[in-house]
Amino acid sequence: MAKIFCVANQKGGVGKTTTTVNLAAGLAKVGQRVLMIDLDPQGNATMGSGVDKRKLELTVYDVLLESASVLEARVRSEKCGYDVLGANRELAGAEVELVDVERREKRLKLALADVGEHYDFVLIDCPPSLSMLTLNGLCCAHGVIVPMQCEYFALEGLTDLVNTIKQVHANLNKDLAIIGLLRVM
Template identity: 60%
Template sequence: MRILAITNQKGGVGKTTTCVNLAASLAATKRKVLVIDLDPQGNATTGCGIDKSKMQHTIYHVLIGEKSLRDVMQRSERGRFDVVPANRELAGAEVELVNEFARETRLKSALAELGDAYDYVLIDCPPALNLTTVNALTAAHAVMIPMQCEYYALEGLSDLVNTIKKVRAHLNPHLEIEGLLRTLFDNRNTLAQQVSNELAQHFGDKVYRTVIPRNIRLAEAPSYGVPVLLHDKTSKGAKAYLALAGEIINRHVVSNRQVAAN
């Protein structure tokens, strides 16, 4: 089971879009996938076609110790993957957990109960460094960072890298950066090209080859409660996320071979 935290402290960079559409694309390759919505806005939940307002139990109840992940899971029937939903109740977890024992490892402990039931677990993090994000980083094997290629993105990226270093030092020594994903990309934009080149120079093969374009079908899909693959599988957005899924799977095959060889 590979656990990826999809995070960026900057909002509006395509975290939720990436989480939902990568999940559907991995599921299309017959992988077993679980999406965990860790954002009180619950956008990943609704993007998977689940009505967050009707959820009696969510990730909030898992973090405060009342329910297990299996207790609160929903099925995205059309996406063919499982979802742990979130709604505004999750915002209360910050306050309730502040004095609790092992508050940073609640999600890690909950995931341990699943064993190897899934090939991939994708965690959609809120656009902030708070206790829920720390739970995700503590539970994850690696971090995927979606980012727009604009000037301020580089500034925010250095903050996030420092945060990952702190979590690695104190809570999760094996945490690594899985990759940087260029999103909402417009190749006609000169600045976007420049920032993209800077990322490649600085992070090398940590930057995914796949680039997610600015695409109207990607923007429309959440309003229908489906991943873009089910909204318009011929769109550039759908093809890009299928390519990303393939790239991720290939990386892990190579990584596993290297581990076996050693």
């Protein structure tokens, strides 16, 4: 069964994508089976994994809207040695499309239930917001890694993130824990 970790912080530019891609590459390099999921509509983790987001036929968007499975939508990053469930700008529309959908916060969790035996680790790059996309990541994760700049304003935003994580833990995902704060820059 795969260990699922989110890399999350609602502040942008703190190294979430860099952390996710490098952790995925490092784990793959030591022989772990890794799936990296890009939940950010910018698609930088997809591109950073050597996958052209403009050429993807299926993405995490299709998985969240249940028109494709993870196994159908994943692509292999031969360059990096792990699988990628990529994203592109299309993912921004998922926020609106999921508004009236049942179990909208658990779409990713349900999709990942079928792939646990295929991977040792699933790493999720979350967008820089506390959105429905981030909530999907938190609802299926065992742990959260929080990249954080070492400055005053970063601490202020950390309170909101910790409160969100506590609410998700209490109401939606009892397995969720903060793995740690990763000081960056």
